[in-house]
Amino acid sequence: MVFINLFFAFFRIGLFSFGGGLAMIPMYLTEVEKHGWMTQSEFMDIVAVSQMTPGPIAVNMASYVGSGAAGWPGAIVATTALALPSVLVILALTTVLNRLKNNPRKDAFFFGIKSAAMALIFYAGWLIASDTLTTSLHDGQWPMAVKGLLIAGGCYLTRVYWSKLEPVLLILASGVVGAFIFSGQ
Structure with missing residues (x-):
């Protein structure tokens, strides 16, 4: 059940948040508190660590939250779910742009x-x-x-x-x- 919750929570965050990783923090915190994956203090520590580690902060936070909720499989599920909406939008745009190649x-x-x-x-x-x-x-x-x-x-x-x-x-x-x-x- 935790993997399903992780997937849908991070898919929603990836689909409906705009403005970069720092703008996503309120959505992350809402999901973390709703599902009890960690305390607010632990989450704020993850925000700090995510800012210091290489890579996009949103992906780092998804990996850390997922890991805290369900170990490394949780990190994979959360990170994949966060990135999936962007991948789907890019694929859809690519399909449309290929059809309009000579337009x-x-x-x-x-x-x-x-x-x-x-x-x-x-x-x-x-x-x-x-x-x-x-x-x-x-x-x-x-x-x-x-x-x-x-x-x-x-x-x-x-x-x-x-x-x-x-x-x-x-x-x-x-x-x-x-x-x-x-x-x-």
Whole structure:
């Protein structure tokens, strides 16, 4: 019976929760308390451990809760049930998109989505840039703002011309360059 309860509880969480693992915590806690799988204190410990371990927090919490409720088979059931709604939705979308493979409206739809994503990425970049530049310029540190723009431009050109460079390495290299050129500020 515990496996059935785990399956349906985590299937519901996977199907009806949006916003990532932290947004799922209230649904997890409701199920945990309803079924008596662990105390609220034990669950909060699992939330903390799930944040520290590699991987998505929602999957980590499902594995830990399932394990606490029914050992490693419970972890497998809970994790599978959590992921299953996403898998089913992806399969359904893939089927629909394959049927619309050569449909010009589908292409236009995705062009619109890509345009919106591009706008949101530019907006995020603008927020970061304006905050950085406003802080530098407000403090009267023109040279610092110019150096920041040079690092940003260098990163952009590096990524465009040497696109095989990992973004993480580019960020770390920018941090090293920043530490070197801004350390005297």
